Amino acid sequence: MTGGAPVTRFTPTRTAALERLSAFVPHAGKDYAALRNYDRGPGQHRDVSVLSPYIRHRALTEAEVLEAVLGRHSHSAAEKFIQEVCWRTYWKGWLEMRPSVWRSYRADLRRALDGVQTQGGLRRDWEAACKGETGIECFDFWARELVETGYLHNHARMWFASIWIFTLRLPWVLGADFFLRHLLDGDPASNTLSWRWVAGVQTPGKTYLARGSNISKYTEGRFRPDGWIFANDAQAVDAPPHPPRMDAPKGDAFDPAIPTAFILHEDDLSPGFLVLRGLRPLGTALVTASDGLTPLRMAPRVTEFRTALARDAASRWAERLGPVTEGLDCPQALADWARALGAEQIVTAFAPVGPVAEMLDEITGIPVLRVMRDFDATAWPHATAGFFKFKEKIPKFLGQLKGLRAA
Numbered sequence: 001m002t003g004g005a006p007v008t009r010f011t012p013t014r015t016a017a018l019e020r021l022s023a024f025v026p027h028a029g030k031d032y033a034a035l036r037n038y039d040r041g042p043g044q045h046r047d048v049s050v051l052s053p054y055i056r057h058r059a060l061t062e063a064e065v066l067e068a069v070l071g072r073h074s075h076s077a078a079e080k081f082i083q084e085v086c087w088r089t090y091w092k093g094w095l096e097m098r099p100s101v102w103r104s105y106r107a108d109l110r111r112a113l114d115g116v117q118t119q120g121g122l123r124r125d126w127e128a129a130c131k132g133e134t135g136i137e138c139f140d141f142w143a144r145e146l147v148e149t150g151y152l153h154n155h156a157r158m159w160f161a162s163i164w165i166f167t168l169r170l171p172w173v174l175g176a177d178f179f180l181r182h183l184l185d186g187d188p189a190s191n192t193l194s195w196r197w198v199a200g201v202q203t204p205g206k207t208y209l210a211r212g213s214n215i216s217k218y219t220e221g222r223f224r225p226d227g228w229i230f231a232n233d234a235q236a237v238d239a240p241p242h243p244p245r246m247d248a249p250k251g252d253a254f255d256p257a258i259p260t261a262f263i264l265h266e267d268d269l270s271p272g273f274l275v276l277r278g279l280r281p282l283g284t285a286l287v288t289a290s291d292g293l294t295p296l297r298m299a300p301r302v303t304e305f306r307t308a309l310a311r312d313a314a315s316r317w318a319e320r321l322g323p324v325t326e327g328l329d330c331p332q333a334l335a336d337w338a339r340a341l342g343a344e345q346i347v348t349a350f351a352p353v354g355p356v357a358e359m360l361d362e363i364t365g366i367p368v369l370r371v372m373r374d375f376d377a378t379a380w381p382h383a384t385a386g387f388f389k390f391k392e393k394i395p396k397f398l399g400q401l402k403g404l405r406a407a
């Protein structure tokens with residue numbers, strides 16, 4: 001066996017994440033560069049890190065993962081892995097500067113779901129795709145793997161999205177929503193922008209077309225799809241041009257001497273950087289807002305994982321957080337809770353575009369200070385164009401990692 005231990009189970013603790021990280025780090029160099037495209041199937045994903053459900057919620061931060069890898073490998077040996085970690089950073093920065101892309105996705109999704117209600121053919125095809133009953137063996141397998149494990153290999157995500165859009169001719173937003181409901185790492189930036197990329201919307205005109213030979217090779221013959229199932233040509237999906245780019249967010253500073261209520265939310269479950277900046281809250285609210293990712297029902301596996309991971313973070317930091325309150329699931333309830341504590345400000349880690357940020361934006365009557373990590377503040381403003389330009393800046397981000405300890 002060449003990679004880390006084969007896994008697809010996700011224990012919702014930082015300890016489990018750290019164990020997985022340390023088992024994977026030795027393989028993050030040339031093994032990863034050579035083998036990362038192989039999808040060996042559920043329980044066999046040994047050539048990739050399978051860390052994304054933890055990194056997505058910042059039970060592990062990108063900075064921590066990069067530091068661990070650079071503690072073992074040179075930059076050039078681990079270049080490929082480092083770049084993949086930075087794809088997440090890039091997507092987040094890109095969406096932060098064009099937040100209307102997320103709002104447009106949601107509006108298009110609502111329209112597509114109306115279509116599902118009113119058009120029998122669309123409903124039938126959408127249901128067959130989500131249940132893994134299309135008759136396309138590999139696609140059906142991945143649909144079930146996703147629902148049963150909450151994870152898919154990156155290559156399977158690309159093939160799946162391509163077949164969804166160009167073979168089944170289903171709206172890409174319905175596929176993105178299917179992913180968000182079931183992926184443990186489901187995330188507005190990486191998911192929306194990756195689906196847009198496959199559809200030829202993100203890099204206008206450049207689509208990703210799945211090929212049978214590529215699937216056979218990288219599944220080591222587990223699937224040998226016939227050529228006929230694939231579209232020969234992928235016309236980019238029609239979409240408006242990218243919206244104008246806004247400035248990257250800067251985040252807020254906070255005065256630890258002011259009585260503070262703290263929101264620990266699912267987009268950043270490592271509050272150590274705030275404790276280091278003097279955070280001593282009167283109390284903490286634990287917020288998960290994943291239900292806001294979809295108009296449909298989130299998979300219980302996903303909400304359970306996120307709730308457990310958030311509780312794990314709260315229990316790790318119990319001595320620093322004051323009394324912890326759960327179940328405050330609307331802006332008004334959060335504002336009332338903070339005031340009842342005697343707080344004059346709410347402090348929280350910056351939440352990127354998505355339901356948590358939307359909830360924070362609606363809190364009124366008490367200042368909400370969203371504190372950014374130095375890593376994000378440094379990297380996000382560089383997501384101005386394509387990843388190629390962004391990745392040239394990676395050495396600069398890595399140069400600043402020293403001292404940016406996160407947990």
Ligand SMILES: Cc1cc2nc3c(=O)[nH]c(=O)nc-3n(C[C@H](O)[C@H](O)[C@H](O)COP(=O)(O)OP(=O)(O)OC[C@H]3O[C@@H](n4cnc5c(N)ncnc54)[C@H](O)[C@@H]3O)c2cc1C
Nearest residue numbers: 048049050051052084085088154157185186187190191194
């Ligand atoms: C259609 C589609 C939808 C996707 N939806 C999501 C999503 O909702 N959430 C999500 O986290 N990722 C998404 N990805 C990106 C990528 O597939 C996953 O991050 C990756 O497969 C996670 O597995 P891993 O941890 O084993 O990755 P590894 O190969 O071990 O990579 C290490 C880390 O780098 C980051 N990373 C790797 N590839 C990417 C990428 N292409 N984009 C962003 N970050 C990356 C992740 O944090 C990952 O944990 C999507 C990709 C596609 C093609």
